[in-house]
Amino acid sequence: MIVFRNCAVLLVIASICSFFYGIGHIHVEVEPNACRMTYMFGEPRFARVRFSANKQFPNYGLYYYYEGVRQTLDPLKMRMTGAPVIFVPGNAGSYKQVRSLASVALRKAREHPDAGIHLDYYTIDYDEELSAAYGGYMYHQQSFLKHCIRTIAALYGQTSPIVLIGHSMGGKLAQSVLTDTEIGQHINAIISISTPLDQPVLNLDAHLDQFYREVHEVLSRTRTATQPSIETNVCQSLHQKPPSEQSMASQKLSAKLDNVLLISTGGGNRDLLVQAGLTNSQFNDLHAMTSAIPRVSLSCDHLSAVWCLQFMQVINRFLFSISQRRDDGTVIFSSNKQRNMHSAVAHFVKPRIRQQSLMKLQTHSDWHEEHRLVINKFFANGLRSHYYELIGIKRQERFKKLAIEALNVEGDENWLFGCESHRHNDTEENYCEKATPLTHLIQRLPNTESDPRSIAVLDLHNLRKTYEQWTHLLLRLPPGSKRTGYNLDIYDPKERILDIRMPRWYAYGRRTVVNETLQGTLHYRLRISDLVEPYQGLRIYIEPEQCLQPNYRITAKLCVPWAAGFDRYQTLTSPDQKPGLYINVPTLMPRHYNTTLNPVMLDLYLDPICRYRISYAYSYADALSRIVLEFYGWLPAHLVCVLLIVLRKQLDKFQEAGSFKSLRPYVGYFQYTSLYLVTGCRLFKKLILNLNVLPLPEQLDYSINISIIIHCTAIGLSIAAALAVWLALTLYGNAFHRLALRLTRLSTSSSNIMLSIMTHLPITYGILTIGVALGACSGLALLLAFLFYFLMLSNAYKDYLEDYLWQKAANLLHMATSSGTTETDQSTANNEQSEQSLMPNNGEISSTEEQHQQPDEDKADRECCVGLQNFSFHITLLLMLLMLLLLSAPASLAWLRSRRHGIVLPDPSLHTNIVALGSLSLVLQLRAPQKLHGYWMLSILLYFCAGIVLLYCQTAIYRLNCVIAGAYALLAVHQSLERLYVRLRQR
Secondary structure, three states, X not given: OHHHHHHHHHHHHHHHHXXXXXXXXXXXXXXXXXXXXXXXXXXXXXXXXXXXXXXXXXXXXXXXXXXXXXXXXXXXXXXXXXXXEEEEOOOOOOHHHHHHHHHHHHHHHHHOHHHOOOEEEEEEEOOOOOOOOXXXXXXXXXXXXXXXXXXXXXXXXXXXXEEEEEEOHHHHHHHHHHHOHHHHOOEEEXXXXXXXXOOOOOEOOHHHHHHHHHHHHHHHHHOOOOOOOOOOOOOOOOOOOOHXXXXXXXXXXXXXXXXXXXXXXXXXXXXXXXXXXXXOOOOOOEEEEHHHOOOOOOOOOOOHHHOEHHHHHHHHHHHHHOEXXXXXXXXXXXXXXXXXXXXXXXXXXXXXXXOOOOEEOOOOOOEEEEOOOEEEEEEOOOEOOOEXXXXXXXXXXXXXXXXEEEEOOOOOOOOEEEEOOEEOOOOOOEXXXXXXXXXXXXXXXXXXXXXXXEEEEEEHHHHHHHOOOOOEEEEEEOOEOOOEEEEXXXXXXXXXXXXXXXXXXXXXXXXXXXXXXXXXXXXXXXXXXXXXXXXXXXXXXXXXXXXXXXXXXXXXXXXXXXXXXXXXXXXXXXXXXXXXXXXXXXXXXXOOOXXXXXXXXXEEEOOOOEEXXXXXXXXXXXXXXXXXXXXXXXXXXXXXXXXXXXHHHHOOOOOEOOOHHHHOOOXXXXXXXXXXXXXXXXXXXXXXXXXXXXXXXXXXXXXXHHHHHHHHHHHHHHHHHXXXXXXXXXXXXXXXXXXXXXXXXXXXXXHHHHHHHHHHOOHHHHHHHHHHHHHOOHXXXXXXHHHHHHHHHHHHHHXXXXXXXXXXXXXXXXXXXHHHOHHHHHHHHHHHHHHHHHOHHHXXXXXXXXXXXXXXXXXXXXXXXXXXHOHHHHHHHHHHHHHHHHHOHHHHHHHHHHHOXXXXXXXXXXXXXXXXXXHHHHHHHOOOOOOOOOHHHHHHHHHHHHXXXXXXXXXXXXXXXXXXXXXXHXXXXXXXXXXXHHHHHHO
């Protein structure tokens, strides 16, 4: 048992250290910010659009963006001819964030005046409300957005559809207006930027959860949903279409809202606020990460996503591509969704180049033919004319793959062809009269600050089978003064496609995949199985062993088979580059998915000037930082669970009054038994799913390692919180008292009277705070309750500590005085011995008196700390009250902000907070805890409450209010009934 206890303690300590290690390495895979700032060419100005809804929403506004014009414009009095775009800001977002998008659009329209296409950007002012923290804002903002859409639709006419661009929670608002079919007919497309679409980052209140559920239920009926299945594999083909485009091609469309194009984008590993897996939605038509978008190829943090020039240009290019100019000079967005979808794929995924027909070639040019398997050919000074190189495709059977790279070739240049060769009669050289371009098979890979790499990986066996008349591939390099050339690598795929398995978390050390590559190697593919959870981190090491030149570049492409749109690119230029090449998946693998048949693909496009050593290892830094980023939202639930378990242990344990243990209010916090509940709940969850009796628990099919680390961290936080409260009670009680005086604006005498009343009659404490909750805000009532409770504990602890110190001082003084008289007593003892023998009755009387006095002393020694003197018990209740206060903070901030505009917002936790305040005041009125019966029953109920927390509240954080209030109510009911039972028995 001792060995098990020591192991459990070590596990708790190791988990706490691991969590904080993850916090310290949270930037381990975050790349530097490579976004270019977007600058305005004129002074940005905003013209307010006034309409009837401004009276209903005085703190909101709709603005039209323009630049350079000094005079104030009124869109309602002008003839607006551009295609309308509405920018919807997100959590704490400003309406001025539209500047970058709108400025790029204005510049593009002025640079191409002949096209006659321009966009009219509008933006919404939501008063920078914290919509991600308080769901009550979402309904108000949604209603105002609908009014804005109706106003702009009336301004431009019913035939002019609108494009919505939403950042952060603004993207969710834009998606939510589709629940109104009347509004949906005015929407052409919705582009969401770094938006948590299907579930919030933190589910803090019931209104936010209800908002997400309502949108999901309506869209489930009105739009086609695409979810990954066990057969999904988006990595099978380079040109596999998005699932929504496949549904469109098969005409599996709903008649209502599938005509609206939904595009979502994520910022990548720089966005630490909204994780990549949250930015996609099952109702989307297309999803793309900024690191994989052509001409962007970088990661954006949450704020830079709305000003990153490369990204703003791509969005506006797409909007211009789907715009049409009518005969009357006005511009509208195309209503042809299939055409718009093709344009979106070309701009956000990969330029879709159609396979072209045969091209005639110049037969009088110099033709060359290459028979080697590996070659690197360069022209340092460029070429004066086209250079033609024939590469035979009829090779040995085992050489099935060909990788070829052209250097410094423009993206729209046709440089790779397939053809049937002929032999020249005079020179006996092979040449092609006609050739078919293979530009659609060429990948443009990001290359940091340099031009993208043009690489094609072809299957020679499929080429020979599909085009039986072909004999060669033709490489045509264009003329120019830049250094040009090509790299060719023909190989056996059995040697280059390697299968590796994700190491277990306890597997330490590197494992070698390739000891040394051959010189000239261009392509390797790693197929990674068992990489199934977002927290898993795999580090790939690519170390150059021998290089012909000091500078090299390696491009890595990651593809997750069940997650469409999450392709990731990374360029490596040195073995010590930061961040390194870390591999992880954005979302949890679907159930029953086979990663052996459909593994995660990592394509390595090497620089052929070097030989490399390729190895891999489990990345603890990446894994722990991912746990912090992905699962920090579980901490409140686990912390409440720990507090409930600690409270359960403290119920029937009373320290002796006057003992040193009674001064330690952290008794019960140094425990590990709550870990049993973590494993027990996982087993009980499976039982619930099989019986279908209780409500379904949260579907969190993650490894138990995550739960253990989070729970042990919660244990550490509970200990730190208890020690902090003990320190505050001991040292800073007076400081908190002065703070309470300043907040309540009471004089010292008034506060002393009020504190005395509430200490001796705590029921007034509950009446006051409940009145504040009903009249103002429950969060404010919790703040007052916390301050009063803390001051009551502080005064009680101060008085108890003074009594304890006085008692110890008196004992020391008594020992000192008694030691001085010891020698006198001993000298007289012998003289009185004979007298004592003659007076036996006196000795019997004295012994009898000692026997009568001993029970009274034992009774005093056995006096226990009850009521407010049971400090460990009340500190746990105080920490639970603090959790309620923190959970109600977003609603309290919303109440404070809305007061100045006279807007009444709903309080999502009003009823549960009233129950908690009333129960707590009753507990204090009954001087709980007292030595009563029935604590075993209350202990079992608290254990069930802790289990409910782990089963139903890890992601739905707002449910913790109900559990905490329920625990307070159970405690109050137990104390009341037991006290009533004792009184009835005494009668």
